[in-house]
Every structure is written in C-alpha cells, then in structure tokens.
Amino acid sequence: MTKAIRIHQTGGPSVMHVETVETRDPGPGELRIRHAAIGINFIDTYHRSGLYPVPLPAGIGLEASGTVDAIGTEVSGFQPGDRVAYGGGPLGAYAEVNIVPAGRVAHLPDAVSFDQAAAIMLKGMTARYLLKETYAVKPGDTILFHAAAGGVGLLVCQWARELGATVIGTAGSEEKCALARAMGATHMINYSSENVVSRVHEITDGKGVPVVYDGVGKDTFEMSLDCLQPRGLLASFGNASGPVTGVDLGILTQKGSLYVTRPSLAHYTASEAALAANTADVFDAVARGILTISVNQRFGLDDAVQAHEALEGRRTTGASILVP
Incomplete structure (x- = not known):
C-alpha cells in the first residue's frame, strides 16, 4: 500500500484528498519509482480544475524524482536503486510511488539532486523547447x-x-x-x-x-x-x-x-529520442552551471491543497515541490 493524492471530481484545491492505494508490480516495459521529491506545476491545477479533462477518479502530477523500486519485463538499462527522474507523465506523481514507462524515465546524473530534478524536469524541458525549438533564440x-x-x-x-x-x-x-x-x-x-x-x-x-x-x-x-x-x-x-x-x-x-x-511539451517530446535529447540538454545546462535551480517552496505530500492555493494565488517564486 502507498499514499497518494487522488481526485474524484474537478474543482478547487479542496477536491484533492490523500488516500491509501494498492501498489502494483510494474508491467512489461515499466518501472516502479519510489519518489524522493515531486514537482508542482501549473498544468496540475488544470487537471484538477477540469480545464484539461482527465478520466476520473484520477491521480495528479506529472513530474518526480526518486529511485527505481522494481522493474517489469522487457526493460533494459535500469536496475533497482538507480537514481531517476521523469517529467510529463503519466499522471500520478503526487504519491509515494508511481508506475512509469521506462522510455519516459531519465537517469539522474550525480550532479543533480532529487529536489533539483523534481523542480527542473518539466520546467527545464519546457524552457528548452521554447528557447531552442518553438523560436530558436539567437x-x-x-x-x-x-x-x-x-x-x-x-x-x-x-x-x-x-x-x-x-x-x-x-x-x-x-x-x-x-x-x-x-x-x-x-x-x-x-x-x-x-x-x-x-x-x-x-x-x-x-x-x-x-x-x-x-x-x-x-x-x-x-x-x-x-x-x-x-x-x-x-x-x-x-x-x-x-x-x-x-x-x-x-x-x-x-x-x-x-x-x-x-505549444505543448508533450508534442516536443513525443518520441523517446526527442525526450532523451531534451533531458540531456537540461542536465548538461545544470552541470555546466548555466541553470541554477531555485526551489523556493517545499510542502509535504499531505499539504498539496495548500501548495495549489499558493501557486494559484501567485504567492510563489521559482519552483515548488512536494516531499513525500
């Protein structure tokens, strides 16, 4: 069993509830990741409010970092204990663990902490596609x-x-x-x-x-x-x-x-190759000191409601994360 944030209806932050859910084994091509830090993004509020509809009931959150807890069949390149991160889904990152397709997961360099990774995967990849692909800044x-x-x-x-x-x-x-x-x-x-x-x-x-x-x-x-x-x-x-x-x-x-x-990040990282190129560029920018990651707000998983209230109330700066 594991703790997760779930929504059974759309609306304001109060529709999010902490629940205890079953932890399944990963299937073919999947990893089970035990989270160390979870990214909070504006798109999470769109899923919660219904602006971007998702089938209900649902988990919430698209981005997290942690360690590989279990590996499904047909997976290569990962071992239990590997430091990893993902951004862009699947839904369900607001949880202690999540099942994620291996092709959507990146190995986390030693130079990038769990907190930094949870704060930069989705936001960093967004910054990258905007600056280098949507309009190539010169x-x-x-x-x-x-x-x-x-x-x-x-x-x-x-x-x-x-x-x-x-x-x-x-x-x-x-x-x-x-x-x-x-x-x-x-x-x-x-x-x-x-x-x-x-x-x-x-x-x-x-x-x-x-x-x-x-x-x-x-x-x-x-x-x-x-x-x-x-x-x-x-x-x-x-x-x-x-x-x-x-x-x-x-x-x-x-x-x-x-x-x-x-534009949408999903369309700029639709293939595994595009996703890998984007994440590699983001991690390289962090390693070379081009990007300093400002994690300015930390909330417990139980405090997801307060986190969304702060985000939508424009009371945050930089990145916010949940710590399970």
Whole structure:
C-alpha cells in the first residue's frame, strides 16, 4: 500500500484528498519509482480544475524524482536503486510511488539532486523547447517573457542570457522583479505599476520584440500581441489566468501579420529520442552551471491543497515541490 493524492471530481484545491492505494508490480516495459521529491506545476491545477479533462477518479502530477523500486519485463538499462527522474507523465506523481514507462524515465546524473530534478524536469524541458525549438533564440535577440519570476521564467532568464539574448520580463511585484533580474533578466517590468506595452516599445526603440513567451493566457494575450514586431511570434504556452478564447484571426493581420502558436511539451517530446535529447540538454545546462535551480517552496505530500492555493494565488517564486 502507498499514499497518494487522488481526485474524484474537478474543482478547487479542496477536491484533492490523500488516500491509501494498492501498489502494483510494474508491467512489461515499466518501472516502479519510489519518489524522493515531486514537482508542482501549473498544468496540475488544470487537471484538477477540469480545464484539461482527465478520466476520473484520477491521480495528479506529472513530474518526480526518486529511485527505481522494481522493474517489469522487457526493460533494459535500469536496475533497482538507480537514481531517476521523469517529467510529463503519466499522471500520478503526487504519491509515494508511481508506475512509469521506462522510455519516459531519465537517469539522474550525480550532479543533480532529487529536489533539483523534481523542480527542473518539466520546467527545464519546457524552457528548452521554447528557447531552442518553438523560436530558436539567437545572439542579439530581445525576447519578452511573462511571469519571469516563476519556475519556468527563472530558467528562461538564465538560459536565454547564455544564448546571448536580452530578456525583458514581467512580474507583479518589485520583489519578483528583483529575483528575475538576479537570474539574468536584463529589463523587468512591474505590471502592477507600469504599462507593459509602452515599456517594451521604449526598451526596443519602438521596434517591439520578435517573440513573446506567454504562460499567463487570457489576461496578457492582446498585450503580448501589441509587444511584437511585424511578423513576430506569440508562444502562448499556458493558462495561468484562464484560457484564451474567441479570437478573431483578423487581429493578427491588423497588428503586423503576426504568428501565434499554442505549444505543448508533450508534442516536443513525443518520441523517446526527442525526450532523451531534451533531458540531456537540461542536465548538461545544470552541470555546466548555466541553470541554477531555485526551489523556493517545499510542502509535504499531505499539504498539496495548500501548495495549489499558493501557486494559484501567485504567492510563489521559482519552483515548488512536494516531499513525500
């Protein structure tokens, strides 16, 4: 038996409950992983709320680190006791143990701790595909990233700086602005007291930016479009303020023949080869000191409700983890 967070209906954080569930043996091609640390991500709140529907009842959580506890048949390359991590599923990471396909699991280098891995697998892979694939950032580019003091944002600030880009970030307080500057943002805009569009055009001498990375969604959609230069790209990769709906595509022409994409990590890591390349790049960036991982909030597994309340209330910075 093991302890896990389960949901039987969708809604606010209170729909999550701690339950004792049976621990099954791994099947063919599967590993059973005993968790040391569990990542908390905004996508978890989408599954819980029903924004991204999942069959109920369900576990929750997509990312964790720990050790291999048992191995199914048809598995090679792993042994019990191996240090491993995964990000992107399957659902059920908010638990003491989880069954995961071996092809979705990465060996954890000695240089990366369990806490760091749980904080960086999903967020680090997201930062990587955004910066290197959705829009390949080049030396000399100036980019805009919303919520720059969040878990993905702090990684993007550091990685984009290493790629030679100038980072303009947004955040809702002076404390968060200072944190993002310390991690590599060149310019920070406090959206609580400053006009984001005006400041972006001031910083770029009226040209706008070639790409905006927007994980906020509804509240920042038109603002993001207005920050782009002609033929610029909006990468809308999250819905922290709610989903973007009812868009008239004509607005893209009016604002400069703009492009919009709604990317997902799942599509950028769909094959085992793509996943392996992404995780290897993330671990290499950590090992070389390009990425410093800020685990700024730790919660017990029993405190998942409080963790989601803090995340959705924008009371967190950097990464948050659950410790089983």
